[in-house]
Amino acid sequence: MAGKLAAATASFTSDIIVLDLNDLGLTIAGLIQDVGQLNVVTIGDLKVYGSADGAAPKDVREAVMWGTKLFDALYYFALESARRPVAKAGKDGSADIGKTVVTAKKRLLWAALFIMLRGAYPESKTGTLGADVPAFLKNICGMVETPAATAEALASFPLTNINPGWVRAIKWDVMAPAIRQRLALGLAGYRALGPFRYYPCKPGVSKEVQDAYDWVKVVCSKAPDYAILSATRSATMIAKLGSWNHALGNLALECFTDAQLTEMVTIRLIFAKPTADPRYASWRSWVAGGELVLNDPIGL
Secondary structure (H helix, E strand, O other), X not given: OHHHHHHHHOOOOXXXXXXXXXXXXXXHHHHHOOHHHOOOOOHHHOOOEEOOOOOOOOOHHHHXXXXXXXXXXXXXXXXXXXXXXXXXXXXXXXXXXXXXXXXXXXXXXXXXXXXXXXXXXXXXXXXXXOOOXXXXXXXXXXXXXXXXXXXXXXXXXXXXXXXXXXXXXXXXXXXXXXXXXXXXXXXXXXXXXXXXXXXXXXXXOOHHHHHHHHHHHHHHHOOOEOOOOHHHOOHHHHHHHOOHHHHHHHHHHHHOOHHHXXXXXXXXXXXXXXXXXXXXOOHHHHOOXXXXXXXXXXXX
């Protein structure tokens, strides 16, 4: 009987698709891995210009000469030839190409310094980390344009689409002394360490506070590292440190007297006195997590 029923129902099938959920999950994970990085540049983002008769540029210099923005050109030539978008007819800028190249390189330097000092790209939105020009960039590095103008000149898409991790490859120790000295004074993610670097902990604090202060002092004694730099801090490090600047501010309130904090503001070691915020108490777990391992030095 069973055999007859099996034969009779062999063609009685539906159009329901059955997928192994693990296989489906692994497939989807692979599909969204790139866009899940958030900082992404697509082929459609690129605006590339070639010669007036529509011929594609042969290299980055030629692309820039015909009006392509520098990051667009870099991403364009990083693609295999078959995947490159069609270049549009550009305007001949050969007469000024020497000046154009130098200006483009300076803008790259300014963008890199913004990342190191502000933890963000030059930005056009008011009130953001990269919306104003640090005096150092203006007076020493010759940044005579707005951050918005720099961002617009470097790419036809938002610079925030580019993961800032590329700054890790820069050899800062070969830069001009003025640049190295300025970076050493206040990298993004390091400024909040200033009070702990230069001021003693007030007497009479709890063991928990004293131990946390000593832990931070050890961090201060280490060479600047990309693990601490705001723009390159890993998810693992963020989970360990919490909101670093806010937590250091809360700890500073525990470690220093009001007179010390006032003096820090006066000498511009900090911008303002910290405000207590119970949401940022990650400093209480830093000691228990052990000494902070830093093995990605910035190399100033």
